[in-house]
Amino acid sequence: MEAGQQRKFHYAAADSSFFYHHARDEQPNPLDYKLHYEKGYEIFMFINGAGSFTIEGSKYDLEPYSILMMNSNELHVVNIAEHLPYERIVLSMDANFLPPFMAGGIDFFRTIKFRKLGEDNQLSAEIVRASGLLDLFGKLRQALEQRSTEHEMVAKCIIVQILSAINDLAKADLPSSSKLRDDKVRAVLEYINANLEEQLMLDALSERFFVTKYHLCRIFKETTGFTINQYITYKRIHLADQLMMQGFTPTQACFMSGFNGYSSFFKAYRKLTGGTPRSGKPQ
Incomplete structure (x- = not known):
């Protein structure tokens, strides 16, 4: 990142296949950062501040220029300090970002996609710098600032380079930096x-x-940062989204994802996503 570079910058691809967001909040409000999941894949580079990132119950400490990676099945939230x-x-x-590059069975998302939930999500700042990822992000920003069709294609090629670099790093079997403190909570997450x-x-x-309800609720909240019911509801909404994208109606998706009634499903969906369930293309 060049010194003095504008800190607030947004870019949405013309075909909606990717979105780039660079922002700085001078006075961050922790309440603004909600528990959520992605529709596709997310690469998050932390630049400044203090806090941690919780992904599927695993806690990652944030350090400047470290990178976190999330796929569409990983519930996550940033825990940011106010000072x-x-x-x-x-x-x-988007999951369909790479059709032109998929010939020969190459899946550039494989490292982000094929992991146990909440494990190996972070690349340290030291690794990011040594791998050249920081330079690639700088080139990506430069291409997007041109705001032209040609440079958007260049940006897509740079994103492919970023994904390829991440895949190469995965081969090195880097040590995990996650901090999931309780094996029982991990087992509960997997079961849910x-x-x-x-x-x-x-x-x-x-x-x-083999644990009391009180103890289970307490260790789950302490470890993951959210309640059991909150986690289950988010996961069911996400499953319903996937089912609707496959062509199931909202009513079918409601019951297939574990909700007892459409009314409770509709209310939960609207509360958590801000939209309403719709067959084929969830909002």
């Missing part, structure tokens, strides 16, 4: 994700994992 300006770059990519269509009552979870 320092908060600056970051967010690169969001594998059984979203079931009832998943707190009593049943307590009995299955």
Whole structure:
């Protein structure tokens, strides 16, 4: 990043295949950063501030120019401190970003896509600098600032380079920097994700994992940053989104994702996404 470079910059691709967002909040309000999931893939570069990032219950400490990667199945939230300006770059990519580059079975998203939820999400600043990723992000910004069709294609090629560099780093079997403190919580998370269509009552979870409801609720909240019910609801909304994208109606997706009634599904969907469920193209 060049000194004096404008800190607030947004770019949306003409075909909606990617979105680039560079912003700095001088007085960050932690309440502005909500628990959410992506429709596609996200690469998040932290530049300035203080805090941590929680992804599927794993906590990652933020350091300037470290990178975090999330796929569409990973529920995440940034936990930002108020006493320092908060600056970051967010690169969001649609799942269909790379059709021209997919010949020969190459999947440039494979490192972001094929991981256990909440594991190996972070690249340290030291690794980012040594790998040339910081330089690639600088070139990406320069291309996007031209705001032309030609330079948007150049930007896409640079994004492919970024993804390829991340895939190369994955081969090096880098040490994980996640901090999920409780093995029992990890087991509960995995069970919930594998059984979203079931009832998943707190009593049943307590009995299955041999822990009292009070203790389970406490360690889950302390470890992940959200409640069990909150996590289940987000995950079910996400599953419903996927089902609607496959062609199922909102009513079908409602019950297939574990909701007991359409009214509760509709209210939860609207509250968490700001939109309404719609077959084929969730808002």
